[in-house]
């Protein structure tokens with residue numbers, strides 16, 4: 387596990403964008419899985435900037451959503467497909483035919499999960515898995531719980547996740563209570579993983595991840611301890627409770 391701490395989230399996001407674009411330049415048909423939420427916005431903006439400067443070509447990349455709220459379609463402004471469409475696809479030369487996402491309106495969600503697991507591997511394993519992290523330690527939408535799934539599956543969102551994500555909706559009651567998500571196995575099979583965490587609200591979670599080399603199913607991000615090529619890029623606020631980084 388490699389840790390990189392930067393003064394600001396802008397700086398950390400720039401480094402993350404550079405990390406991803408370096409991989410893209412090495413392999414133009416990169417298999418890339420992207421997160422949503424507030425964390426990746428600056429990084430995605432930086433990726434757009436690199437494209438505009440002629441330093442990134444997304445035309446051959448295969449880009450995957452990692453999760454989606456149940457009941458939100460591709461055009462819903464708080465849906466996760468729309469998020470990537472809005473922040474990256476519409477501003478770069480991403481080929482929409484090479485973008486993949488859950489159909490969270492499917493009447494048979496269990497079949498949808500099976501289908502998405504197959505789609506996820508159709509171009510080979512993920513080259514780069516870019517993750518955010520919830521204040522409860524969730525990665526993608528793998529919530530704290532006793533038993534975790536390897537493949538795509540349905541999740542009931544924790545009350546902590548619901549209240550954290552209420553900022554994107556008018557109120558907490560509007561946040562869908564279920565999501566479909568890639569499983570822990572799909573994350574760990576990726577060749578490289580890069581995780582961002584920004585702000586004081588993530589500091590306690592990041593401290594736990596740093597100080598406890600354990601697998602704790604109640605802190606799903608600890609599964610990442612099993613991966614051999616994990617880079618954690620955070621800002622100083624997220625690192626603020628770790629003595630070594632003070």
Ligand code: GLP
Pocket residue numbers: 421422423424425426453517518519520521525526527547551
């Ligand atoms: C969301 C997403 C995760 C994301 C996390 C953190 O619910 N499902 O992929 O990493 O929660 O969100 P934020 O970046 O807004 O703090």
